[in-house]
Amino acid sequence: MREITFTEATLEALSDAMAEDPSIFVVGEGIGERGGNFKTTLGLYDKYGPMRLCDTPICERGFIGMCTGAAMAGARPIVDFMFMDFILDGMGELINQTAKMQYMSNGRLRMPMILRGCIGIGNSAATHHSGSYYPIFAHIPGFHVALPSNPADAKGLFTTALKSDDPVFFMEHKLLLNHKGPVPEGEYAVPFGQAAVVREGTDATIVALSVMVYHTLEAAETFAGEGISLEVIDPRTVAPLDVDTILQSVHKTGRLLIVDETFMPCGIGAEIAAQVTARGFDDLDAPIARLNGAHVPTPYSPALEHAIVPNKDTIIQAIRDLLAE
Numbered sequence: 001m002r003e004i005t006f007t008e009a010t011l012e013a014l015s016d017a018m019a020e021d022p023s024i025f026v027v028g029e030g031i032g033e034r035g036g037n038f039k040t041t042l043g044l045y046d047k048y049g050p051m052r053l054c055d056t057p058i059c060e061r062g063f064i065g066m067c068t069g070a071a072m073a074g075a076r077p078i079v080d081f082m083f084m085d086f087i088l089d090g091m092g093e094l095i096n097q098t099a100k101m102q103y104m105s106n107g108r109l110r111m112p113m114i115l116r117g118c119i120g121i122g123n124s125a126a127t128h129h130s131g132s133y134y135p136i137f138a139h140i141p142g143f144h145v146a147l148p149s150n151p152a153d154a155k156g157l158f159t160t161a162l163k164s165d166d167p168v169f170f171m172e173h174k175l176l177l178n179h180k181g182p183v184p185e186g187e188y189a190v191p192f193g194q195a196a197v198v199r200e201g202t203d204a205t206i207v208a209l210s211v212m213v214y215h216t217l218e219a220a221e222t223f224a225g226e227g228i229s230l231e232v233i234d235p236r237t238v239a240p241l242d243v244d245t246i247l248q249s250v251h252k253t254g255r256l257l258i259v260d261e262t263f264m265p266c267g268i269g270a271e272i273a274a275q276v277t278a279r280g281f282d283d284l285d286a287p288i289a290r291l292n293g294a295h296v297p298t299p300y301s302p303a304l305e306h307a308i309v310p311n312k313d314t315i316i317q318a319i320r321d322l323l324a325e
Contacts, residue, residue, distance in 0.1 A: 004151060006154050007172075013158045014040075021162075024052070025078070026053050028056060030082070032055035037082045060087060061089050071110070071167075078116065081117030083131075084171060087115065112165045112166070114162065116172065119133070120173040120175060123174060126299070131298075134169065135262060146170050149236070150179070154172070157192070160190060193240035194245075195233050195235045198213060198232050200229075201253065203253060204253050204323060205250050207235065207272060209259070209260045215310060223319065241272070250283050255284070256322075260293075260310075293310065
């Protein structure tokens with residue numbers, strides 16, 4: 001199978017969908033002729049023109065509100081935020097309008113809207129360009145939240161988002177954008193709420209989110225050399241969250257570690273731990289463990305930046321601690 005990058009995979013899905021559906025348009029800063037800061041719309045301006053690739057000024061709340069109205073009227077807007085941090089200026093529109101409109105209209109109005117942008121720590125992007133925030137949006141009823149970790153899932157999840165009648169956050173870790181992997185040609189979709197078992201094992205279950213999938217797989221290889229078998233699960237979406245796949249794994253392994261770059265308090269790991277405890281307590285042979293990024297603003301210094309996020313070595317130590325319980 002051919003290999004393309006994460007960004008090329010989502011661009012392929014977007015270009016094909018725009019060719020089929022004239023109601024899809026994209027707004028964002030620099031997404032027109034320039035093709036986006038991360039090449040997320042590269043070449044689409046020449047194909048579809050300025051009415052469907054709309055460069056905006058720096059006015060996030062304004063164009064979130066505009067696109068919410070457009071979705072209510074039957075269009076399918078995509079808001080490309082470049083960095084997810086920039087979405088914070090539009091929280092009032094998002095939570096009080098975008099998320100609630102279908103309920104407030106008793107289902108008469110739909111909200112087919114994608115909100116995409118880069119997340120995560122890396123490349124000395126510092127504290128205004130390194131946020132993820134998916135625990136916040138997973139908390140709000142009305143939103144879907146997708147966290148693809150590889151190019152194939154990126155295309156498949158984006159295809160699902162493009163066909164959804166609900167608002168979808170599509171969050172792309174900046175360290176994954178140039179990552180290459182096998183991607184099927186043609187249209188295909190990855191369903192929301194269906195986790196992937198990316199490595200099978202019997203001694204412990206590791207749930208890893210976004211870029212942490214790769215660090216965890218590297219750690220699993222180290223343990224394989226010691227005769228220890230680890231199962232690695234990628235949730236792929238956190239709203240909806242596939243807890244059933246995690247429970248099935250824990251039933252087999254008896255141990256669970258959740259690895260997430262975002263902050264520990266009130267995070268996705270806390271939700272997973274609570275649901276597994278409630279529904280699978282008798283399967284646990286040890287307390288559920290969590291490994292998160294430090295609860296601090298993101299520093300600019302590369303050395304400090306590296307120190308605040310989980311990596312292969314810290315994941316290995318967390319697994320050793322879990323196995324010792």
